Each structure stands twice: as structure tokens, then as C-alpha cells.
Amino acid sequence: MNTFLGIGKRFLQQYYEKTGHGVFLKIQRLRKEIPKDESNTAEKPTKLAIGVEGGFQTDEKRFEFEEKTSIVVLPQWYEVPFPSDKISDQLQLSATMILMAEDAAKQEEAAAMAGTWEGEKLRVSKHAENLLQLEPAKKIPPSGWKCERCGLTTNLWLNLTDGSILCGRRFFDGSGGNNHALEYYQEVKYPLAVKLGTITATSADVFSYDEDDMVEDPYLAKHLAHFGINIAALEKTEKTMTELEIDINQKIGEWDVIQEAGSQLKPVSGPGYTGMRNLGNSCYMNSVMQVLFNIPDFQRRYFSAADQIVTNAPNSPSSDFNTQMTKLAAGLLSGIYSKN
Numbered sequence: 126m127n128t129f130l131g132i133g134k135r136f137l138q139q140y141y142e143k144t145g146h147g148v149f150l151k152i153q154r155l156r157k158e159i160p161k162d163e164s165n166t167a168e169k170p171t172k173l174a175i176g177v178e179g180g181f182q183t184d185e186k187r188f189e190f191e192e193k194t195s196i197v198v199l200p201q202w203y204e205v206p207f208p209s210d211k212i213s214d215q216l217q218l219s220a221t222m223i224l225m226a227e228d229a230a231k232q233e234e235a236a237a238m239a240g241t242w243e244g245e246k247l248r249v250s251k252h253a254e255n256l257l258q259l260e261p262a263k264k265i266p267p268s269g270w271k272c273e274r275c276g277l278t279t280n281l282w283l284n285l286t287d288g289s290i291l292c293g294r295r296f297f298d299g300s301g302g303n304n305h306a307l308e309y310y311q312e313v314k315y316p317l318a319v320k321l322g323t324i325t326a327t328s329a330d331v332f333s334y335d336e337d338d339m340v341e342d343p344y345l346a347k348h349l350a351h352f353g354i355n356i357a358a359l360e361k362t363e364k365t366m367t368e369l370e371i372d373i374n375q376k377i378g379e380w381d382v383i384q385e386a387g388s389q390l391k392p393v394s395g396p397g398y399t400g401m402r403n404l405g406n407s408c409y410m411n412s413v414m415q416v417l418f419n420i421p422d423f424q425r426r427y428f429s430a431a432d433q434i435v436t437n438a439p440n441s442p443s444s445d446f447n448t449q450m451t452k453l454a455a456g457l458l459s460g461i462y463s464k465n
């Protein structure tokens with residue numbers, strides 16, 4: 126209660142001997158499993174996003190925690206439950222303030238909440254405002270389109286400069302078009318095209334070849350009117366790029382593979398079998414750390430030598446690289462944190 130450093134029980138005696146600080150606030154967290162809500166059936170995502178409504182869903186929260194607090198005094202390991210009137214006002218106040226502070230668990234929860242991905246926001250194309258539209262304008266019929274080069278009747282893109290209708294890219298799985306719209310752009314450099322069949326009064330897939338991305342065209346109604354197309358009269362007949370991406374993500378089963386859906390996984394626990402939680406895009410770092418701590422040299426340096434590192438730690442271990450690596454090593458390799 127002097128330095129406000131958090132220390133696990135295993136290193137408490139050592140810390141006391143080193144510093145002479147012997148009064149601690151003990152926080153014990155008891156894990157309780159939350160019963161699974163079986164009525165919650167998985168719905169097909171409608172949005173290329175993670176963890177938000179309509180997107181791909183991550184695992185629900187499985188546990189909740191109950192906290193028990195007490196004051197522990199070394200070297201006798203004398204323990205008094207907190208709160209209690211046996212504790213001095215100053216200590217009472219100090220402990221209360223610590224418990225009120227935003228603790229790591231709460232921050233982690235907040236990070237998990239933030240661990241969602243809303244999908245990519247479209248940017249307004251820089252070509253939209255002053256787009257060149259050739260005169261005399263072609264008149265485009267409201268349906269019955271086909272690729273001017275290969276006759277394909279689906280996955281067609283209308284170039285907003287000259288009204289040419291050409292097929293889209295071939296996808297890596299062989300579906301899609303014959304790349305004619307892209308090839309045409311490389312010849313003429315007319316930057317914007319809209320996917321026919323995705324146009325409704327409120328939305329449409331517009332691609333900018335120059336910006337190499339899906340974009341927003343705030344003047345789309347005007348750009349289409351140039352070719353005699355009344356945006357309000359069009360119906361959606363083709364899948365949008367987002368819908369196609371969702372299909373592909375589901376078809377390839379990438380999401381299910383990541384989640385290991387359907388496989389009977391045997392839970393393992395103990396030394397070396399402790400996992401790390403994803404704090405929101407930290408899974409890459411987690412996997413690197415797990416690889417490193419499987420290397421015997423790393424285990425010797427940071428796990429076998431833990432006592433020595435903790436004993437020799439500077440007064441501010443939270444900013445000491447060795448101490449923090451040791452802490453991580455203990456977490457991953459001791460097995461204390463993955464009991465079943």
C-alpha cells in the first residue's frame with residue numbers, strides 16, 4: 126500500500142524482503158461461468174464487419190468475475206477482510222481509492238468492446254465532382270445490358286465518362302468477369318465506373334480505377350442522368366461488392382476455419398498451454414510472443430531465471446523490460462493461469 130505496485134502471491138515475500146513494504150491490498154477474483162444462451166442462433170452476416178450488428182460475430186462473454194478483498198500484512202501474513210472497522214481510516218480510504226480506479230480488467234473490457242471492426246468507410250472519389258462526361262451521351266436502357274467485348278450479361282460496369290458497359294474482374298476462384306472494364310480503363314483512363322444492378326435510389330457500387338478502391342460518388346444521380354438513367358427507377362438485381370465479399374468469406378470458410386467451428390477440440394491446460402486473450406487486434410503480437418516463449422533460450426532467460434530477475438528488478442518494475450518479459454513468461458509457462 127506504499128508503492129501501488131501489483132504483485133502476485135508467489136513474489137510477495139521476496140518483494141517484502143527487498144523493500145520492507147509489508148502492507149498489501151489483496152484482490153481475489155473468482156471466475157464464474159455464464160450459462161450459454163442457446164436460443165441465440167447465428168445469422169448470416171450482411172455487412173463486412175466484425176463484432177457489430179450485421180457483421181461476423183465473435184465469441185460471447187463466457188465468464189464473469191466476483192471480487193473478494195482483504196488487507197494482508199507481512200511478514201506474519203496477517204489478513205483482515207476489507208472493508209472492516211478494524212482497519213485505520215487512512216488505509217480504508219487508500220484501499221477504496223485503488224478499487225475505484227480504472228483497473229486493468231476494466232480497461233481490457235473496454236478494449237474488447239472496441240475490438241470491433243465497422244468495415245471500411247467509403248471515401249468520396251476525388252474524380253466525382255469534376256468528372257468528364259462525353260457528349261453526345263449514349264442512351265443506356267434500364268435493363269438488358271451486356272459486355273461490349275464479350276457479351277457477358279452479369280457483373281457489368283458502366284463507365285461514367287463515356288457510358289461503355291464492360292465486364293468486371295475475374296475473381297481468384299474463376300468466377301466473375303473477363304476483366305474488360307479494367308482493361309478499358311488502362312486504355313482510356315476514364316476513372317469511375319458503377320456496377321449495373323447495384324444501383325438503387327440510395328446506394329450503388331462505384332469503383333475508382335485511379336484510386337483503386339470502392340468510392341462514394343455524391344453526384345451519381347447526375348452522372349447517370351447524363352446517360353438517360355433515372356436512378357429512382359432502377360432496381361437492385363446484382364450483388365453488391367460487399368455482399369460478394371461476404372459470400373466469398375463464408376464460402377472459403379475462413380471465418381469458420383479461424384474459429385475452428387465444428388471440430389471437437391480437446392481443452393489442454395498446464396505449463397506451456399496457457400493462451401493469451403486478444404485485446405483487440407493484438408492476436409498477431411500474441412502469436413509472436415507464444416512462438417518466442419517456446420524457444421528454450423527464451424524460457425531459460427525469462428522463466429527459469431524469474432526469481433533472480435524479480436529480485437534484481439528496479440524500483441519501478443512496471444517500466445522494466447526484463448521484469449515484464451518475466452511476468453509474461455510466468456503467465457505462459459507456469460501453468461498457474463490455465464488450470465481447468
Ligand SMILES: [Zn+2]
Pocket residue numbers: 272273274275276277291292302303304305306
Ligand atoms: Zn467482357
